[in-house]
Amino acid sequence: MEFLIVTGMSGAGKSGAANVLEDMGYYCIDNIPPALIAKFSEICMQSKGKISKVAMVVDSRGGDLFGDLLESLDRLKERDNCYKILFLDCDDDVLITRYKETRRKHPLCEGAAVTLQEAIRRERELLQPAHQRANYIIDTTLLTAAQLRDKIYQIFLDGGSRMLINCMSFGFKYGLPSDADLVFDVRCLPNPFYIPELKEKTGRDRPVEDYVLSFEQSTTLLDKLKDLLGYLAPLYVEEGKSQLMVAIGCTGGKHRSVVFTEHLGAFLTEQGYRVVCNHRDILKTKK
Structure with missing residues (x-):
């Protein structure tokens, strides 16, 4: 200790x-x-x-x-x-x-x-x-x-960035995270919920990930979000921010937002930031 x-x-x-x-x-x-x-x-x-x-x-x-x-x-x-x-x-x-x-x-x-x-x-x-x-x-x-x-x-602080970035997936149907600094909406992408074999899976499952990223609009959006966060994060560090909450939302917070949260979290980790990924609504039942 x-x-x-x-x-x-x-x-x-x-x-x-x-x-x-x-x-x-x-x-x-x-x-x-x-x-x-x-x-x-x-x-x-x-x-x-x-x-x-x-x-x-x-x-x-x-x-x-x-x-x-x-x-x-x-x-x-x-x-x-x-x-x-x-x-x-x-x-x-x-x-x-x-x-x-x-x-x-x-x-x-x-x-x-x-x-x-x-x-x-x-x-x-x-x-x-x-x-x-x-x-x-x-x-x-x-x-x-x-x-x-x-x-x-x-x-x-032993190496890395002094700023902690919390990447969170959420479902818009359950409300916006009140403490989010940046909110991105991925409801514009094809929804795995309507694919019977994917409906009960989550964005942590490989078939869902493959489906979400099989569309050009998905990979293009992911690349653009990486570019944006890669540009913004150093500015927040320079400003002195100690924590940054990045929230990615889809309808239920179970599929698309989870995939994007995992990929953006991995990207930010590669950039040297301390990153925590969590999925607020992944276990909630869609009504």
Whole structure:
């Protein structure tokens, strides 16, 4: 199991980093007391494979409790639990500006008559041991939110595209998917439903696939959709989108849309994207 400790200066972007890690499949927990890290890791290890990557955000919001961090990490190491530390840093002047813009109170200012500058100085001292142990340090002083996201993907995503593409088949008779980014209608193609020996099969069955793709209009449409997605996907990546839902619909979501979803998913996988194919209505009975 992979454990990642996310820490750093308040206002440096830890919450944003956690959101990106969650998009990448990490199970994220925010503001965990350091003393509970070892116990929480035990719970995750007992998840029987349901959890494989965990990111725990630990920072000065815990006050004096933060002092338990190094001891907890040593306990993890003793149990052979591998972990890494991501430290988010930022220049003091930029942190001050960010706090003024958001009008939020620094956690070390709570209940204490200290200035923002003094709180930042104290926090640096408190976090110095974690900074020294950090495996990765990202200085967000000059980074936009999109650039921070890119940095995290570059560090923690092993190859491929940072964007996850979900290719879904569906039946128009059951309604449009509400979360679709792109919707393509293949009801214009010959329908295997009207072929008795194909009616009860699905687009995952070779005879249905062969039938759907035996028509010139089908192969032409498939090629055009590949060209379109091949053009659009990099633009979505550049824009910073972390997930893209591509929905392909036919009447019942059982034949034509399934064939096209499988082929488009395979094409996008070949292009280096992380792709998940699912068929929303494939098992539903057409009325």
